[in-house]
Amino acid sequence: MNVLPRGVRHMPGWFTTDAQRALVEDIRAVVAAAPLYRPVMPRTEKPFSVRMTNCGALGWVSDKAGYRYQPLHPVTGEPWPPIPPALMELWRTVANYEAEPEACLVNFYEDKAKMGLHQDRDEADLKAPVVSVSLGDECLFRVGENTRGGRTTSIRLMSGDVVVLGGEGRLAFHGVDRIYPSTSALLKKGGRINLTLRRVTKP
Numbered sequence: 071m072n073v074l075p076r077g078v079r080h081m082p083g084w085f086t087t088d089a090q091r092a093l094v095e096d097i098r099a100v101v102a103a104a105p106l107y108r109p110v111m112p113r114t115e116k117p118f119s120v121r122m123t124n125c126g127a128l129g130w131v132s133d134k135a136g137y138r139y140q141p142l143h144p145v146t147g148e149p150w151p152p153i154p155p156a157l158m159e160l161w162r163t164v165a166n167y168e169a170e171p172e173a174c175l176v177n178f179y180e181d182k183a184k185m186g187l188h189q190d191r192d193e194a195d196l197k198a199p200v201v202s203v204s205l206g207d208e209c210l211f212r213v214g215e216n217t218r219g220g221r222t223t224s225i226r227l228m229s230g231d232v233v234v235l236g237g238e239g240r241l242a243f244h245g246v247d248r249i250y251p252s253t254s255a256l257l258k259k260g261g262r263i264n265l266t267l268r269r270v271t272k273p
């Protein structure tokens with residue numbers, strides 16, 4: 071049995087298959103307005119293996135200059151579309167936080183994509199949790215302590231699962247080691263979508 075770090079909650083099967091399908095439609099509409107693009111790492115300009123977009127008043131971006139939140143899509147220059155109601159509802163149910171989320175990062179993983187261990191620490195209010203939704207193919211998610219190089223635990227995340235990083239787990243290092251291709255029929259062309267809701271500014 072894997073023991074998750076304190077403050078890290080895994081809720082398997084939070085969304086029913088129908089709710090997952092509805093979320094995919096919501097995300098299709100987001101991507102139609104705010105296309106997925108491939109960010110690059112600060113300084114090195116190495117491209118990410120995931121493609122990204124956002125919805126909400128603010129979106130998380132990475133480019134040569136660094137990581138930050140901004141109100142406009144870096145490629146189209148347009149505001150990000152609003153966060154779909156089902157995700158606002160999820161936040162109200164699980165976040166245990168006084169204010170609404172401002173950002174929803176949309177990550178799209180193809181078969182070989184992954185995400186290195188990192189902390190989510192570009193937000194001004196670390197009292198708000200990060201709420202994450204998995205859709206589509208399964209992945210191996212790794213989560214550890216609040217310091218780099220600490221012990222880590224790996225869990226398999228499936229379509230419809232929700233993970234909350236909050237409280238003592240808010241700054242837990244986490245990442246995605248691999249995608250398990252063709253493990254879900256939700257997305258016609260395969261791959262994995264991860265949605266992370268964040269509060270960015272102090273209310």
Ligand code: SIN
Binds near residue numbers: 211
């Ligand atoms: C992230 O940390 O931004 C993504 C985590 C995930 O894909 O599950």
Ligand code: FE2
Binds near residue numbers: 188189190244
């Ligand atoms: Fe993250």
